[in-house]
Amino acid sequence: MLMPLEHFLRHLPSAFVHAHTRMVVGFSGGMDSTVLLHALLQAFGTRVHAVHVHHGLQADADAWAAQCSDVCRQWQVPLDVVHVQVTENGHGLEAAARDARHAAFAGVLQSGDAVVLAHHQDDQAETFLLHALRGSGPDGLSAMPAWQARGDTFVWRPLLDVPRAQLEDYARTHALTWIEDPSNASTRFDRNYLRNTVFPLLQARWPQAAAALAHAAELQSETRVQHDVRTAQQLDACRLPGADLSVDALMRFAVQDRARMLRAWVNTLGLPPLGRAHLQHIERDVLAARHDAEPAFNWGNAQILRWRDVLHASLRAAPMSMPVVPWDGQRPYPLPDGRQWRLSLPLTFPQAYTVVSRKGGERIQLPGRRHRTEVKKLLQAMGVPVWQRKPLMLLVDASGEVHAIPGLAMSETLSKWLQAQGAELVIDAKIDPATLD
Structure with a gap:
């Protein structure tokens, strides 16, 4: 038996949320976020706010913003419409749009706010399968967290255990109207192909496919946490004074362990993430180099340098310009x-x-x-x-x-x-x- 939607909105971590916390909903105007906004409004009343990010990527973007404004006016929900410019960042249009959304939210959030997003069980399952087809490890296969801190604000995804079909039932029951993005029907995008073509076939054979895949993503999250703890301990055994690592200590671990350690290391330094090809180059050209060599590996605007037993990583410094005086x-x-x-x-x-x-x-x-x-x-x-x-x-x-x-x-x-x-x-x-x- 399915839990009422309101049930999923009651589980708020008391350590983070107080009686005056604003619930700031990411409101695209689509069915998922419309259902979320409506349900939150019943549960939290005037604490609910909405943010609509105007990407300008669709011809109807202005009309969508206007419809979101109409809905929020009708429901008496404060709304911020934030116009952004999506700039290709080398990781695809979807990633660029996501970065733009994060920047938009950062501009309107107040300390202590909870950003509430409408990701649901089917989204979790689709993300897991999409990353699995790309050959991702536990990091990519891990479930989206239901709750996470971001600086002095928080992100809450209350619908991760709710299937899309239940959101559709809620929308029909409450006679809600929403925006249909025509691009969602295009199977040119990988996620849409999974949603519109693959998942119907899976669920015809395995009705609980979405729930099973979402559960698999949660198991990967548990595995990642275990790996993270172990990797942190391994890194501690390799650390030199400062942020550098001992190559000799690093080489005592298996290749798979070293890959996790190097990924975690550059992450703690605030450097771009290392991909599989990057790690292969580092293994072959840096870690396996002669002790008296001084190899370097560059990726993005970062570098890893080896000197004797010391491995060093940093951003590549811009050349200093000095007048000849x-x-x-x-x-x-x-x-x-x-x-x-x-x-x-x-x-x-x-x-x-x-x-x-x-x-x-x-x-x-x-x-x-x-x-x-x-x-x-x-x-x-x-x-x-x-x-x-x-x-x-x-x-x-x-x-x-x-x-x-x-x-x-x-x-x-x-x-x-x-x-x-x-x-x-x-x-x-x-x-x-x-x-x-």
């Missing part, structure tokens, strides 16, 4: 990262110097050495990780020869002059590896 030492020299280079005494250098970004191929003659040393080899010998080398600034003379690397090295010529003057070349903040990431 001679520096005589009389005034502090401002660096792009906000620090400044200065002489400890009011002096003028004995020759003209310029501060430049390191590009590669530079050389420096160290104190007590007859020959000049390549800066790259010096940094390697000093144990400076590769991700800390590229953003370094250098003090060079007119010929391009290096006379100082801040906090690390100084040429014999400059060193002798400073000693004779009783002065030092200092940087206001010592080099902190974190500032060079």
Whole structure:
């Protein structure tokens, strides 16, 4: 026997929801969100608000917004109509529209609001099957959560255990009217093909197909939680000071474990997710590289770098742009990262110097050495990780020869002059590896 729809609206987590929490419904005007808005209004009255996101992707978008306004006016529900521009983000139109919706909601939500969405059991089943056909693992196959926190607001999906047929019965019983999006009938889209062609066949043979697939998605969620706990423990065993990982420790785990660990690692760093092909490249080209190699893997605007036993991940820094301005030492020299280079005494250098970004191929003659040393080899010998080398600034003379690397090295010529003057070349903040990431 099916539970009344109102039953699913009573299960609110008391830890998050209080008596004044606004129920902000994502109201497209379609059947699902119309039923949800109507049922919530019966349960929560004036606490219910609505947001209609005007994507502008359909010729009837203006008419849909007007119809949503009419419904909310009739039901006395406050409505925000938010116009967005959907910009292709490289992950498909559906993902771009979803990002636009998130941004639209963020603009109208207040602290403590609950965003209420009309995803139902059939949506859960379709998403599971769609991701399974794409070869997804537990992350992709996991069920949409009924409740989740997003900053200081919350997302609630009260209808995840409700089949679409029950929503249709509710709509007919209450004589509701709604918008029919003509694109829903097009089997050009994968989800519509599953909904309109595949699921009717499945349910003709297995009437509980949607419920069974939705249950399978919940089981995958439980598996993912277990994996997440285990992966976090494994990552802790590989962590070095800061956010880097030990390659030697990482390689003690199985390939499948490493894949989960690397995905979780880059996620904690706020970097783009790693796909299967990305992980294969990292295994082959980075983790399996020689110990003395310095391999790198780039994806999107991010990078993973290896130096000896250390694995480092970060966003790729934009090249620093510095004007080529001679520096005589009389005034502090401002660096792009906000620090400044200065002489400890009011002096003028004995020759003209310029501060430049390191590009590669530079050389420096160290104190007590007859020959000049390549800066790259010096940094390697000093144990400076590769991700800390590229953003370094250098003090060079007119010929391009290096006379100082801040906090690390100084040429014999400059060193002798400073000693004779009783002065030092200092940087206001010592080099902190974190500032060079």
